[in-house]
Amino acid sequence: MKMRLLLLVFGLLFTGLLSGCAKKDKLADGTELIDKDTFVFSASGEFKPFSYVKNDDLSMTGFDIEVGNAIAKDLGLKPVQKRMKFKGIVEGIKTGRADAAVASHTINPLRAKHVLFSTPYYYSGPQIFTRPDSKIKTVDDLKGKEVAVAKGSTYADTAKKYTSNIKMYDSDITALKALSIGRHDAVITDFVTGKSAAKEGFKIKGQQLIERSEQAVVISKDNPQLLKRVNEALEHLRKNGTLSRISKKYFGEDITTKPE
Amino acid sequence: MPSFSHFFETLVSNKGLFIDAMLLTLKLTAVSILFGIIIGLFFALLKISRSKILSFISDAYVYLVRGTPLIVQIFILYFGISGIFLIPDFWAAALALAFHNGAYIAEIFRGTIQSIDKGQMEAGRSLGMSKGLAMRRIILPQAFRRALPPLGNQFIIGLKDSSLAAFISMNELFNVATTLGSNNFDEMTYLLIVAVYYLVLVALLTIIVRLFENRLAVSDR
Numbered sequence: 001m002k003m004r005l006l007l008l009v010f011g012l013l014f015t016g017l018l019s020g021c022a023k024k025d026k027l028a029d030g031t032e033l034i035d036k037d038t039f040v041f042s043a044s045g046e047f048k049p050f051s052y053v054k055n056d057d058l059s060m061t062g063f064d065i066e067v068g069n070a071i072a073k074d075l076g077l078k079p080v081q082k083r084m085k086f087k088g089i090v091e092g093i094k095t096g097r098a099d100a101a102v103a104s105h106t107i108n109p110l111r112a113k114h115v116l117f118s119t120p121y122y123y124s125g126p127q128i129f130t131r132p133d134s135k136i137k138t139v140d141d142l143k144g145k146e147v148a149v150a151k152g153s154t155y156a157d158t159a160k161k162y163t164s165n166i167k168m169y170d171s172d173i174t175a176l177k178a179l180s181i182g183r184h185d186a187v188i189t190d191f192v193t194g195k196s197a198a199k200e201g202f203k204i205k206g207q208q209l210i211e212r213s214e215q216a217v218v219i220s221k222d223n224p225q226l227l228k229r230v231n232e233a234l235e236h237l238r239k240n241g242t243l244s245r246i247s248k249k250y251f252g253e254d255i256t257t258k259p260e
Numbered sequence: 261m262p263s264f265s266h267f268f269e270t271l272v273s274n275k276g277l278f279i280d281a282m283l284l285t286l287k288l289t290a291v292s293i294l295f296g297i298i299i300g301l302f303f304a305l306l307k308i309s310r311s312k313i314l315s316f317i318s319d320a321y322v323y324l325v326r327g328t329p330l331i332v333q334i335f336i337l338y339f340g341i342s343g344i345f346l347i348p349d350f351w352a353a354a355l356a357l358a359f360h361n362g363a364y365i366a367e368i369f370r371g372t373i374q375s376i377d378k379g380q381m382e383a384g385r386s387l388g389m390s391k392g393l394a395m396r397r398i399i400l401p402q403a404f405r406r407a408l409p410p411l412g413n414q415f416i417i418g419l420k421d422s423s424l425a426a427f428i429s430m431n432e433l434f435n436v437a438t439t440l441g442s443n444n445f446d447e448m449t450y451l452l453i454v455a456v457y458y459l460v461l462v463a464l465l466t467i468i469v470r471l472f473e474n475r476l477a478v479s480d481r
Contacts, residue, residue: 046442173442
């Protein structure tokens with residue numbers, strides 16, 4: 001008797017879950033959105049000054065977030081931000097937990113097999129960071145040294161070219177913090193991140209800029225129509241100066257145009 | 261280490277955010293414990309049933325859950341089966357935690373049910389009770405009392421395990437602490453704050469379980 005009752009409860013629970021699930025809305029031109037009136041974009045909120053939370057209500061702000069809002073506005077949609085741990089964002093896009101990611105993802109061929117990238121909305125590059133008294137200046141000095149990077153970032157691949165001793169951290173900020181108290185020899189991270197951490201009082205120093213990278217919006221493979229519309233929106237925002245205005249607000253310079 | 265005054269100031273100035281986060285942690289824990297108990301009892305009864313198949317199903321469930329890390333289970337529920345249907349964030353976290361707790365609770369219940377003297381069931385049967393009725397009226401009440409201390413232990417583990425929901429975008433205590441910490445370049449202060457919150461919650465949970473124990477111990481006197 002008891003068993004049958006329990007089975008019934010479970011059955012009801014399961015069907016309840018099934019019916020409560022969201023299906024994507026399809027627009028006339030084939031664009032798929034979680035909700036036809038909103039543009040749900042994700043970022044980590046742990047990547048200052050690109051995305052970080054306001055201390056009063058945990059809503060995100062920053063360069064990436066303002067770009068995401070501007071894209072939504074250009075698409076005529078209401079921007080909805082979704083904060084996810086950085087590692088989970090790409091999987092979230094693939095499985096439809098967000099429409100797009102505006103989270104400083106660097107374009108690379110391996111990632112491009114699994115997701116779609118928009119045109120770059122800013123240009124950056126990894127840089128070596130050390131303590132101020134370090135002897136490490138260029139990539140050649142990294143050989144055999146312990147280098148830390150953030151999990152899920154492309155900088156692990158960059159670091160592998162120069163040393164075999166790599167340490168993974170949950171975020172760039174923890175890696176830089178650990179560097180400043182002497183836990184490893186160097187960190188490879190985005191030059192803007194390192195610069196703003198140094199500005200916040202971390203005892204670190206920027207060394208060689210390793211390479212140039214392009215950052216883009218990430219969209220699911222089965223949503224090419226949305227990619228097309230996001231690219232159009234980015235083109236408008238480049239032409240009317242919105243992107244460069246947001247960039248100057250956060251960095252004092254325009255990082256949204258291709259460096260020569 | 262942050263200075264005490266800095267720690268205290270941060271604790272007070274962020275209390276609104278942390279209390280919201282604590283409520284979510286409590287909600288996750290309550291739902292996962294409640295469903296965990298139902299699931300656990302269900303599988304414990306399957307395990308002690310005379311049917312080999314039912315007992316095997318229970319073994320398989322316990323093995324799968326105990327054999328994989330909780331964070332893997334959470335990710336599978338959150339990302340893995342969303343191709344079939346999309347479970348809302350909260351329920352993905354709560355159900356993963358419930359299924360996880362359920363396996364351990366099933367083992368607790370099985371152990372305590374089997375620890376009740378055989379004579380108890382036989383006495384019930386000789387009074388003309390059916391097996392199910394004897395189980396319900398005689399065995400389970402005694403078993404539940406014995407299960408309370410290990411259950412309390414499991415509840416505390418469940419409460420702390422809910423911090424893993426941070427990885428699927430739940431704004432519970434741990435997530436709020438790490439996010440604010442990395443935003444303010446001040447992780448240690450926020451981690452210490454969240455440790456205080458967990459300590460308070462665990463103290464409350466301990467007291468509640470003890471009250472239950474005392475209450476059920478009345479028949480011993």
